[in-house]
Amino acid sequence: MPADLLATPDLLRSVFRRHAAGVAVITARGEAGPVGFTATSLSSVSAEPPLLSFGVGTGSSSWPAIAAADHVGVHILAEHQQELAATFARSGADRFGPPTVWREGPEGVPVLDGVVAWLVGRVVARVPAGDHRIVLAEVVHGDPSGTGRPLLYHQGRFQRLRD
Secondary structure (H helix, E strand, O other), X not given: OOHHHOOOHHHHHHHHHOOOEEOEEEEEEEOOEEEEEEEOOOEEEEEOOEEEEEEEEOOOOOHHHHHHOOEEEEEEOEOOOHHHHHHHHOOOOOOOOOOOOEEEOHHHOEXXXXXXXXXXXXXXXXXXXXXXXXXXXXXXXXXXXXXXXXXXXXXXXXXXXXX
C-alpha cells in the first residue's frame, strides 16, 4: 500500500479539509470568567431527548472550564461572523472583549449576540476520544430566530454558502 494512504494525522487532516462543516462557537462559564472556542465538530445526536455533541481538545485553554461545566452554550455563526470565528479559534485571544457582544444567558452560560441560532445544553457525558473529549449535552434552552446564512469551514478557510 502506498505510504500516502496509511492512516496518519496528516491523512485525517487532508481528508477533512475537503469536508465542509458548519462553524459554531461553544461557550461556558469558567471560574475565572467566560470561556469559548470555535468548533466544526458540532452534531445533532438525538431528537428525543434533544441531544447534541461536539469535540474539544484536552489541551485547549477552554477544556478545564468545559470539563467542570454543568451547561454549555452552542452558537451557530452567520456568514458575516468570520472574524468572530477567527477570534474564538485564536490561542491567547481576548475572546469576550470588544468587539465581541455577549450576555449572560440561561443557566449562566455566555450567549453571543448576532448569531444565526443558539442553544444551551446540560452536559450529560464527556467521552474520551484520543486527545479530545466528545461532549454530549441535552438541549434545555435555545433561540433559532437569528437571521442570515450559516458560516462554513472548508479547505482551511471560513467560507460562505453559494447559490
